[in-house]
Amino acid sequence: MGVVAQAGAALPPPSGVLAQQSAEMPSIQYAAVAPLMIVLGAACIGVLVEAFVPAGRRWPVQVGISLLAVLLAGVFLGLHAQEINTGATTLAETLAVGPATLFLWGTLLVLSFGALLLIADRSIEPGGAFVAETNSVSEGRPPAGTPVDAPGAASAAVMDRAAGAVGMRTEVFPLTLFSLGGMMVFCAANDLLTMFVALEVLSLPLYLLCGLARRRRLLSQEAAVKYFLLGAFASAFFLYGLALLYGYAGSVQLSEIAAATAGSLRSDTLLFAGLGLVVVGLLFKGSVGPFHLWTPDVYHGAPTSVTGFMAACTKVAAFGGLLRLLHVAFEASSWEWHWVLWTVAVLSMVIGVVLGLTQQDIKRMIAYSSIAHAGFLMVGSITLTDRGLAATLFYLLAYGFTTLAVFGVVSLVRTSEGEATDLSDWAGLAKRSPLVAGVFTFLLLALAGIPATSGFMGKFAVFSAAFSAGMAPLVVIALLASALAAYLYIRVIVLMFFNDPDPNGPTVSVPGAFTTAAVTLGVVMTLLLGVVPMLALDWASVGGFVS
Amino acid sequence: MTPTHYLLLSALLFTIGTVGVLVRRNAIVLFMCVELMLNAVNLSLVTFARIEGSINGQVMAFFVMVVAAAEVVVGLAIIMSVFRTRRSVSVDDANLLKY
Numbered sequence: 001m002g003v004v005a006q007a008g009a010a011l012p013p014p015s016g017v018l019a020q021q022s023a024e025m026p027s028i029q030y031a032a033v034a035p036l037m038i039v040l041g042a043a044c045i046g047v048l049v050e051a052f053v054p055a056g057r058r059w060p061v062q063v064g065i066s067l068l069a070v071l072l073a074g075v076f077l078g079l080h081a082q083e084i085n086t087g088a089t090t091l092a093e094t095l096a097v098g099p100a101t102l103f104l105w106g107t108l109l110v111l112s113f114g115a116l117l118l119i120a121d122r123s124i125e126p127g128g129a130f131v132a133e134t135n136s137v138s139e140g141r142p143p144a145g146t147p148v149d150a151p152g153a154a155s156a157a158v159m160d161r162a163a164g165a166v167g168m169r170t171e172v173f174p175l176t177l178f179s180l181g182g183m184m185v186f187c188a189a190n191d192l193l194t195m196f197v198a199l200e201v202l203s204l205p206l207y208l209l210c211g212l213a214r215r216r217r218l219l220s221q222e223a224a225v226k227y228f229l230l231g232a233f234a235s236a237f238f239l240y241g242l243a244l245l246y247g248y249a250g251s252v253q254l255s256e257i258a259a260a261t262a263g264s265l266r267s268d269t270l271l272f273a274g275l276g277l278v279v280v281g282l283l284f285k286g287s288v289g290p291f292h293l294w295t296p297d298v299y300h301g302a303p304t305s306v307t308g309f310m311a312a313c314t315k316v317a318a319f320g321g322l323l324r325l326l327h328v329a330f331e332a333s334s335w336e337w338h339w340v341l342w343t344v345a346v347l348s349m350v351i352g353v354v355l356g357l358t359q360q361d362i363k364r365m366i367a368y369s370s371i372a373h374a375g376f377l378m379v380g381s382i383t384l385t386d387r388g389l390a391a392t393l394f395y396l397l398a399y400g401f402t403t404l405a406v407f408g409v410v411s412l413v414r415t416s417e418g419e420a421t422d423l424s425d426w427a428g429l430a431k432r433s434p435l436v437a438g439v440f441t442f443l444l445l446a447l448a449g450i451p452a453t454s455g456f457m458g459k460f461a462v463f464s465a466a467f468s469a470g471m472a473p474l475v476v477i478a479l480l481a482s483a484l485a486a487y488l489y490i491r492v493i494v495l496m497f498f499n500d501p502d503p504n505g506p507t508v509s510v511p512g513a514f515t516t517a518a519v520t521l522g523v524v525m526t527l528l529l530g531v532v533p534m535l536a537l538d539w540a541s542v543g544g545f546v547s
Numbered sequence: 548m549t550p551t552h553y554l555l556l557s558a559l560l561f562t563i564g565t566v567g568v569l570v571r572r573n574a575i576v577l578f579m580c581v582e583l584m585l586n587a588v589n590l591s592l593v594t595f596a597r598i599e600g601s602i603n604g605q606v607m608a609f610f611v612m613v614v615a616a617a618e619v620v621v622g623l624a625i626i627m628s629v630f631r632t633r634r635s636v637s638v639d640d641a642n643l644l645k646y
């Protein structure tokens with residue numbers, strides 16, 4: 001944050017005299033940014049821990065620091081929520097913290113707490129789901145020509161033995177915290193440049209996290225390369241959009257772009273090209289519609305706990321940024337771009353549901369389901385009403401908990417070669433472990449949007465808000481898509497309950513305390529938000545974004 | 548040359564970068580094309596700053612450079628780790644994740 005703050009000070013006012021700008025420290029409203037500073041500060045401490053604490057003791061220290069930091073940030077958020085709810089811009093107007101941003105921050109902190117619990121688990125995979133500490137042995141070993149290219153099993157087992165299967169790389173904790181910090185800045189950024197920097201701060205650690213799986217190294221690395229190349233490609237689009245909008249409005253401040261859309265002398269080409277490119281960058285991050293291509297591969301290849309973190313938190317951050325951008329900067333021009341995002345929402349729902357039906361791998365199926373959910377979220381995002389905003393925020397929270405718990409459960413079903421993610425392995429799971437199958441069924445029903453789950457309340461809130469905003473045709477399409485999507489989930493439920501288990505099939509691991517806690521958190525919140533949604537809906541409706 | 552020409556040049560460079568990402572096979576070359584896109588944006592930013600008569604755009608170009616440098620660090624690390632296991636950086640060889 002220091003960098004952003006200083007540069008904010010160095011930026012002269014847009015009226016712009018070139019010379020003799022004395023750099024003055026911007027005033028910082030510490031109460032507003034305390035959660036952010038705690039998370040990023042803890043990430044920096046985590047890096048120091050990597051450097052100075054002996055390898056054997058790093059894991060407990062890192063887990064302690066990161067969980068404590070997220071808790072502490074949550075406490076600060078709660079303490080100051082009342083006074084910041086009126087809205088505050090700080091750090092030379094680069095960050096704007098208001099009610100909606102606080103809700104997003106709260107969501108991100110709770111979800112990442114759950115994700116950190118999943119990441120920290122060492123009971124399911126001995127030593128943890130990430131590459132081992134003494135990794136140099138295995139990294140150096142494959143000579144050219146040996147069949148290390150076999151996906152997963154054999155080579156991974158060889159590598160595991162070579163690595164001695166001791167503890168895991170504890171860099172994952174500071175990386176997760178940096179990513180979380182970037183996500184928080186992303187939802188609060190008041191200008192496009194801060195948003196771009198935050199986008200990179202949240203993405204770069206994720207690229208690395210994707211490549212750190214202990215098992216199935218090749219799949220994991222392939223996922224990392226794909227995510228990285230496509231992610232860098234998408235952020236280049238975002239950046240070009242930023243440049244065009246700067247040319248249009250003479251500033252990248254969201255409020256000044258909004259002012260310029262009301263009446264600028266520049267050509268509208270700059271505005272719409274810029275808006276389009278920026279939105280493409282954001283839709284990519286949110287894995288929406290036609291920009292989803294990375295999603296199934298990366299969800300499949302990444303370690304399952306990281307997939308949980310990505311699925312829950314990145315979606316919140318991306319949609320938080322998108323909502324903020326549309327509400328603050330482009331509300332005035334909405335009737336010109338509205339229909340484009342309508343199309344995107346429809347495409348996303350259709351792609352998610354139809355391709356999801358063809359999947360044979362549980363992680364890929366959930367990935368396509370997340371694309372369909374991104375379509376539902378788009379429906380709420382483009383209403384541009386306060387009610388639509390509150391509904392979308394609620395949906396994000398509800399979906400985050402459910403998907404986190406889903407990936408927690410997915411990591412439990414294993415064969416000797418690691419996680420059994422193929423759908424055929426899940427046949428007859430209910431006979432092996434009724435509890436896990438029951439929990440998973442509940443979560444899938446929540447994803448499908450069955451009443452008494454948070455998924456239903458989220459969909460109901462979003463669709464009714466969209467309906468009252470005059471988007472009836474889109475709501476009808478969304479209802480059809482969610483009906484079709486229900487088949488996606490019921491297929492898995494039928495497979496688990498009404499098929500006979502393969503005698504050589506996977507076993508269900510008994511989860512350790514961490515995973516149990518994370519899954520319980522997700523399941524309880526899914527139920528709670530389904531039964532008493534007002535708990536969160538009231539908070540989400542407090543107010544909108546400030547600028 | 549008027550500033551518009553620089554904007555056109557920048558758009559051209561950006562397009563070359565985009566097409567490069569879409570058609571090339573080597574991960575390193577792909578990555579260089581992304582860098583070309585980022586630098587095309589830098590040219591745009593500086594040109595717009597010149598048109599505006601303000602320095603904001605130039606400062607933004609510095610931010611882009613710093614971010615691009617960070618991206619290089621992460622990107623090359625990932626590509627290196629893939630090269631070590633596969634002995635290839637062709638993105639066509641990475642085909643384990645598919646339907």
